[in-house]
Structures are given as structure tokens and as C-alpha cells.
């Protein structure tokens with residue numbers, strides 16, 4: 664698969680997940696699961712782009728404007744990662760959580776739009792068909808490695824920690840204090 668098709672497919676997957684957020688009311692239990700799926704899809708996607716795709720485009724860009732476009736893509740990734748980090752704390756899927764997911768969705772939509780126009784055009788201009796294919800294969804293999812690694816990683820706990828015996832007994836004492 665050539666790199667542009669690979670990335671376009673990833674964009675479709677993430678857009679589908681982001682679209683589902685809009686249908687959830689704050690407090691909907693599905694929001695936490697969606698956030699987790701979006702987080703892992705975007706993290707892997709950004710990692711392979713930054714390791715293989717952007718550096719190649721950076722090296723091939725001769726025009727200052729093209730370099731600006733590549734740096735813009737990196738910068739948008741940094742913003743997206745910051746927004747993802749807000750969702751990582753296993754919080755309640757309340758109004759604020761949904762708002763942060765929506766801002767993430769808006770940023771991703773903007774990034775995807777620019778990437779599929781400006782960045783893909785730069786790739787078509789600076790890489791030949793063979794290179795686009797080779798890069799795609801390399802990135803697909805890296806993606807599969809990262810995804811199998813993240814699926815093996817232990818899931819974070821979202822349930823509230825059980826109080827220790829000491830905490831529970833001091834809470835009970837407080838309840839009866841006059």
C-alpha cells in the first residue's frame with residue numbers, strides 16, 4: 664500500500680471515531696472507551712508520520728514554503744498530543760471531558776484537511792511512485808508493531824481505588840464524631 668493510501672485510511676478511522684463523540688451526551692459511558700480508542704489510533708498515527716514521513720519530506724523540501732508546511736504539520740501534532748494528554752487521566756466522561764474531546768476533534772479535522780492537501784501534494788511532488796510504496800510498506804509494518812505493543816500493554820484502571828483499612832476506619836470514626 665502506498666503511504667498516502669495508508670494515511671488516508673487512518674484518517675478515515677479516526678474521523679469515524681471522532682464523529683461518534685458528537686452523538687454521545689456528557690456522562691455517556693461510551694465516551695471513555697471512544698477517547699481510549701482515539702488516543703491509541705492517533706498516537707500510533709503521529710508516531711509513524713514523525714518517524715518516517717515528515718523527515719523524508721523535510722529532507723526533500725527545497726522551498727522555504729514547503730519547509731514551513733512540514734513544520735506546521737509537526738506543530739499541529741504537538742497540539743494534538745497536548746489535547747490527548749488531557750484525556751489520559753481516567754476521568755469521568757462529564758461535560759468538560761466531552762468539550763475537550765470536541766476540541767481534539769476540531770484540531771484533528773483541521774490537521775487532516777491540511778495534510779491531505781498541502782502535505783500530500785508535497786509528497787507527490789518530491790517522492791516517486793516507488794518511494795511512496797516503499798515508505799507505505801515500512802510505515803505499515805511499524806504501525807502493526809506499535810499496535811500489537813499497545814494492545815499488550817495493561818489497561819489503566821478507571822475504577823476508584825478502594826480505601827485502605829486505616830482510611831476506612833478513620834472515615835467511619837469521623838462520621839460518628841460530634
Ligand SMILES: [Fe+2]
Nearest residue numbers: 709712774778
Ligand atoms: Fe498527521
